[in-house]
Amino acid sequence: MSDIKKMYSTILGDHFPLEMTISFGEQRLVYRKRTWNIPQENGRYEERGIRYGENPDQEAALYELVNGNLILGDCSFIEPGNGLVSAITAEDMLQVGKHPGKINLTDIDNGLNIIKYLMARPAAVILKHNNPCGASCGASLAEAFDRANRADRIAAFGGAVVLNRTCDRDTAELLANNYLEVVCAPDFADGSLEIISRRKNLRVIKMARIDRLAEFERYRFVDFKSLIDGGIIVQQSAVNAIRTAMDLKPATAEWQGKTYRCDRQPTEREIDDMLFGWAIEHGVTSNSVLYVKDGCTVGIGTGEQDRVGVAEIAVHKAYIKYADMICFDRLRLSYADLELAVARGERPGEEKEAIDEQVRADRAGLPDSVMISDAFFPFRDGADVGIRQGISAILQAGGSMRDFETIEACNQAEPKVAMMFTGQRSFKH
Known part of the structure; x- marks a missing residue:
């Protein structure tokens, strides 16, 4: 059997060419391979991808896209010179740690894809295996990260953090108290990098262009999906069209000659959470259902085959993370650890019982x-999962034949729940 741990510490190297060209008819996109001159423990440098x-x-x-301006129909795709992840240099790696893998x-990249819609306030997104496990806005960057981390401390272990403001000392202290793989921010204030560097294997990346990330809302890129037969499916990248309260649509439906309307309209707080939640949804693998409150995720259900199932999973995760x-x-x-200690007789069972009681009460x-x-919800059972947990509002695409049921x-x-439609779905596969 191979030594798995040794495999993860080995630099594999690759045989991919230094340049790649993709032709769309007469139009060409030219890509250049990104490598970094990485310092080694012996003081020398080694070129690595x-x-x-x-x-x-x-x-x-x-x-990295380095040449070509692609226009297909009425869509102009992103042009060279706007590199984010693909433009990371060795100088941007303020602490290399184990230099990045795919x-x-x-x-x-997915953290940037989410946080580009959250640039108005300090925000933090923590990701694990290309899905957000916690995301939050806050009055300060430290508050935003702390809330995102507390939303799911379990999954955040070994995660990647993307911040949309300069990392200050307060945020750095919180980061240093967690085991993380990557921290990415537009800049790092004096003293913050020394604090973060307590974690020797942490990859710390400065990406100055995050300050301009809101501009990327309007850019589309070519999204490739390779098939096992060597074929490729090509599509335009998705764009979040729900950016303001004016983009939301009233929840109405017609069924057998009767018009159905939601009795209660959302409050300002609920609308803010709808817009926040839809921005997070843009980076979550489908089928998905999220619960958000006060600009922070409460439960994230991802990648399930049925909508009622993923709504239940998000509830289940919320209870686990809250406990x-x-x-x-x-x-x-x-x-x-508490469960294990109680089972071994090392801690009193009353400690666990008190926590369980608090979770149930809250x-x-x-x-x-x-x-x-x-x-959309194809049946009302998915919405009923959330309603049983006391949600106050729902945001969904709408468009089901059974919208009237939802x-x-x-x-x-009891009390009545507000609901709005987006008129846009947000699938991600």
């Missing part, structure tokens, strides 16, 4: 949260 691909036995390469870079958060606040250990923080669905579910709830 991506550490490895999704697994340590897969060669991989990173390419997953690290795609986590950063872990309370346990850490009270006892400075994880809920899993219903994992789900009451008054906003439920976000990346497409509207009825909101109107029959």
Whole structure:
């Protein structure tokens, strides 16, 4: 059997060419392979590309668009000179750690894909395996990261963090208290890098262009999906069209000659959470359902085949993460460690029982949260999952033949639940 741990510490190298050209009829896009001159422990430097691909036995390469202006129909795609992840230089790697592999870079990229819609306020997104596990806005960057981390301390372990403001000392202290793989920010204030550097293997990346990230809302890129037969599916990248309250649509439906309307309109706070949640949804693998409250994720359900199932998974995760958060606040250990200690007779069972009771009483923080669905509910059962947990509002695409049932579910709830439609789905595969 191969030594897995040794494989993860080995630089695989690759045989991909230094330049790649893709032709769209008479138009050409030219890409250049990105490598870095990485300092070694012996004081020398070594030219390296991506550490490895999704697994340590897969060669991989990173390419930056360096030439070509692609126009197809009425869509002008992003032009060269706007590099983010693909333009990272060795100088941008303020702390190399184990220099990045494919997953690290795609986590950063998806974090940027989400946070570009959250640039108005300090925000933090923590990602694991290309899905957000916690995301939040805050009055300060430290508050934003702390809330995102507390939303799911379990999954944040070994995650990638993307920040949309200069990392200050307060934020750095919080980062240094967690095991993370990557931290990416537009800049790092004096003293913050020394604090973060307590974690020797942490990859710390400065990406100055994050300050201009809101400009990337309007850019489309060519999205490739390679097939096992060597074929490729090509599509335009998705764009989030729900940016203001004016973009939301009233939840109405016609069924057998009757018009159904949601009785209650969302509050200003609920609208803010709808817009925040839809921005996060843009980076979550489908099928997905999110619960958000006060500009922070409460539960994230990802990648399920049925919508009611993913709504239930998001609830289940919310309860697990909430119990872990309370346990850490009270006892400075994880809920899993507490369970094990109680089972071994090393800690009193009353400690666990008190936490469980608090979680049940608080219903994992789900009451008054906003439920976000990346497409319509084909039946009302998905919405009913959230309503049973006390959500106050729903945002979904709308467009199901049974929209009237979901509207009825909101109107029959006690208290009534507000609902709005986007008219746009947000699938990501």
